[in-house]
Amino acid sequence: MRDQPTVADPYPWYARLRTEAPVCRVRQEGGLEIYLVTRYEDARRALTDPRLSKNPEVGAETLAAAGEHTYRAVAVALAGNMLGTDPPEHTRLRRLLSAAFTQRRVEGLRPRVQAITDGLLDAVSGRREVDLMDALAFPLPITVICELLGVPAADRDDFRRWTTASLLPYGRPAQADGTRALNEYLAALIKAKRDRPSDDLISALITASADGRLSADEVLANAVLLLIAGHETTVNLIGNGVLALLREPHLWRELRRDPGLVPGAVEELLRYDGPVERATSRFAAEDVEIAGVTVPKGSVVIVALGSADRDPERFPDPDTVDLRRGENPHLAFGHGIHYCLGAPLARMEGQIAIGTLLRRFPDLALAAPAGALVWRESRLMRGLTALPVALGAPA
Template identity: 45%
Template sequence: MTDVLRVPLEDSPVAVADPYPGLDRLREAGPMTRAQTAFMGEVWLVTRYDLARELLADLRFSRRRDDDGDVAAVDSDPPDHTRIRRLVRKAFTQRRVEELRGWVQDLVDGMLDGLEPSRPVDLLDRFAYPLPIAVICEMLGAPAEDRADVRARTEKILAGEVEENREEVYERTKQYIVELIAQKRLTPGDDLMSALIAAQDGGERLSEPELVELGIALIAAGYATTTNLIGNGVHALLSHPDQHELLKRRPELIGSAVEEFLRFESSFSAAGQIAKEDVKVGDLIIRKGEVVLVSFGGANRDPVKFEDPGRLDITRESNQHLAFSHGIHHCLGAPLARMEAQVAIGTLVRRFPDMRLAGPVRWRANIMRGLHELPVVLGG
């Protein structure tokens, strides 16, 4: 086998704040690198776009770890994956997302009405956190008064403490979902959880454990990704005054702007998958059981795929980024995340044209790419 570069992934504050020079060096060194990570041990790290896209769609790899249990979920392998996704799609439709747009707009306006324009505010804490939580609770049919409780149960997911408190976060979220399912069985409504309970495909329904696992996944992924997308997007925009000015002049660019935010600072830095058999990639062999870590940050800044990839360009066309993954595990919630970000960031730019950063930021050092805080001044 060809010699392979082995490196520890940098976790210094400088590398956490700007990992892209390091990813560029690894991409130039070869198609894959053996890298030591703090959260998955030694992995095969992929930073090139074409190979990342290829491996994400390769069914010889699994997203499931040995300790993930036997309950089928959205990250299961086929045929369970096919059945779960097919049932979920019957409830999680584009129509349902678009029907929420007006409600999300009203929610955004109400949240922004409560902020003082002339004083610094942490836009993550006051806006980018509570908005997606409110939206996913609304979709699931959870009462509005439960939103603070849902945030308290799941906030450590974004805080980078998933490994240390994994069971605690899981059990607290599971308890809430079990209670919500019981409530929806008694009094179903026009909401996603009720639809999932009722969803059928050829006589098959989601089992109780599958409903619980899916509810946990929807709450966790439904707000974590979108919180980071909004926070990262606003930070990118305010750090590039020319693009901020362009979006103010041309608000119709908000759709392509959100796609560029997703490419430029993907909400998840990487996705791990495990080889189910030996897989040959060029001159290299990934052995059964080894982990491949696909770097979205690396792939989405590959100059072979994206012209001038280190430049934020909200007019970028054919922006085929991998921020929502690719293949059978492409994110089901992508339409919802896009819609929320379009409404949230578009409204911020329209209502507060003088919005600016109010201080330095700190990036989280975990597999989710996001900020600890986002201090801004909204107005004059």
């Protein structure tokens, strides 16, 4: 049994686990015991193993052993949404939503995402220093997902508080309060949209429920999932990604010289320091052997994507950001049937955010020592609380 590593830099801990205990039991804050999978090949296989279920009922005993609050929190977070179901329910839910996130639909959003990015950067361009999380990394994805879902962007400071709280470790009172506030807010919004539907994703979910393709609970559960998944993750792709580029300024200069490298750079940054570092959970529907370790039926399994993507067996020189890595089958968006639905959108937002910063603020630099930056305490996400940068002279 191992305890969790430091929030700021879990990678040396992962490196040790990959060699010493590639599938090991870890006690999380709040008392939940999980099996952590840290090697790339094991991770990839686990993500497509049908014996590893997404249904929290399968892990009910283990979850309840960590306390009633943990079981309840997991059940509330997963019940009725894509991330908490197996086929055939999962197939039905995913099909209903996938049309909104195809590559083509997402490409259609490109001008709007660029305009939002430009507007946010216009607002700070006279300043010497800004917190890039506040100025761009947070407001860009939340504005985009609010527009897609039909949620008033004016309320985004409230979501930021609620979703941040909802992702704290289980057992903290703020965690349950944040989840409740977010659910109540979206339930009220859905009620209002039932009377006045418009051309947005929540209205489309409501229409699907009117046809009987979706239950009322599933409308709410998937709206909550999209709102959280749609911004919490991309915020940290932008934050972690820009940090990695500014920490080693030669990377920033290389991208500035050759902006054609930006799409590949975003993939590499997702691999190097992805937002969903240690959050992809599964529940063992039967005893499952992984890397010689028997994971007993009912256990909680977490696939450490952040570790898999630093596995030297798969990625040469994994602790280095290589903007020209080429083949890059990282697992930052997961793998298999639950592969991130929003990946095309997240990629586009990441490419536009970084590409636009490079163009408009070519001399962007860190305004605080990297070692002094504070990482968020979160059950699910790896990301910064703030990223102070000096903007330099605008281009």
